Amino acid sequence: MHVSHLTLHDFRSYADVEVPLDAGVTAFVGSNGQGKTNLVEAVDYLSRLASHRVATDAPLIRAGAEQALVRAAVVRDGRTAVLEVELNPGRANRARVNRSPLSKARDLVGLLRTVVFSPEDLALVKGDPSERRRFLDDLLVLRTPRLAGVRADYDRVLKQRNSLLKTIYAARGSSRDAALATLAVWDDHLVAAGTELLETRQALVADLAPYLGKAYEAVARGASRDDARIAYRCSFEDSFREELARRQDEEVARGVTLVGPHRDDLLLTLGPGETDRLPVKGYASHGESWSFALALRLASYDLLRAEGDDPILILDDVFAELDADRRNQLAELVAGAEQVLVTAAVRADVPDVLAGATFAVAGGEVTRVGG
Structure with a gap:
């Protein structure tokens, strides 16, 4: 192409x-x-x-x-x-x-x-979780274009739900009861779109991992393909729906959705063994950080190339x-x-x-x- x-x-x-x-x-x-x-x-x-x-x-x-x-x-x-x-x-x-x-x-x-390498790539390892989520979702959509619609649906539902949380906080009596009933409907939509987004992200990370190790070995001096690891860090441990219910009062008080794929992150680590592993952010040198960022892009390219x-x-x-x-x-x-x-x-x-x-x-x- x-x-x-x-x-x-x-x-x-x-x-x-x-x-x-x-x-x-x-x-x-x-x-x-x-x-x-x-x-x-x-x-x-x-x-x-x-x-x-x-x-x-x-x-x-x-x-x-x-x-x-x-x-x-x-x-x-x-x-x-x-x-x-x-x-x-x-x-x-x-x-x-x-x-x-x-x-x-x-x-x-x-x-x-396309796969883009740019000076901003350093933010993939040193920046906020939003940078890593965007990296993951962009690759997800290139790999499976229909997921652009899933991501758009999730963002739309999240915006509506956040607006409703603010309404609930200010409401009293029957108005509050009605708003809470509506919240249950938006919870259903959030869980449906969010679960698909979450599962496809996790599958992508699993598929990307071996390519990342190989790419890091290629760009970092003296590295092996076991040094660089990537893992998906979810914002809840068990059930998405149950966590929404558990934190509902906190979400109403703060007027924002605190659980879901929009709060997840990628855990990027370096180290020769499981016990020696450290997060790239905060521990890696400038050179190691650049090598990891380049490896993420190279791994993306290799994965897409292998599939088409x-x-x-x-x-x-x-x-x-x-x-x-x-x-x-x-x-x-x-x-x-x-x-x-x-x-x-x-x-x-x-x-x-x-x-x-x-x-x-x-x-x-x-x-x-x-x-």
Whole structure:
């Protein structure tokens, strides 16, 4: 799988740009602020309908424009499909495949698959649990696109339930009784969507674990594949429904749902044996943390690749963050991918093993350099 042509209209800094691409390695080179990351961000957006840089779509629209368009010609098994999404802040986005509208924009998710490496990846091991949940859910949806609907349903129910908890806290008498009865209905919906999300996350972690160990061994000096471990940490021990009932008074008092997949985390640990294992967050060195973050991305790529087409690999300004050894190790590991898109401030930041097409990015122009 690879993108053969990218079109942007009013996306980020680009009013209009057309970029022809080939399989193999392509490097976008330019100073900070010139728009090189915007190009690969657009490819990734088509994959997940989300940005790896911002939480909402509004910043993706060029200043002064009302909407943006991202379109890509995607080649798979010798056949080309044109995927496009129209971003409409405040309104529903619209998606098309070969110019035919999709009933829901999220039906586009998973038709193009990407794995992004970026400087923000360090937050996977050093940041809040929300970073690790997002990593897991993004991979979950790429692996099984229908789960985008499950995740959206869970988020919708959670929002409604939190609103109802605040209502219950302020209510008295019969109004409170009625609100509590309604809460039981929302509990049913929360448990239904949450249980499916939880079970598929746990299955994903189990499948990802062996790939993580292998990837960490490849990027960390002197490591073995048993050093890096990943486990799912649930916010309750036994029954989701029973835990909701047990903590209902506390939830009403605080006006927020305290139990469920939105409170779960990934436990990332390092160590040669079960008794020597320590959490990466708070104990690992900077180099070990970077190696673990890279291993998480490499494991994601290897898992997706084992289950289907090669995902498109995006290396967004990541080489400048790594020492020479990790830079070269990562480059050698990804060089064989069907398509690798790299951004860098200077061409020298890109290891020689990733030699390929180069585009200079400056002042809104994207120009191919050399042949």
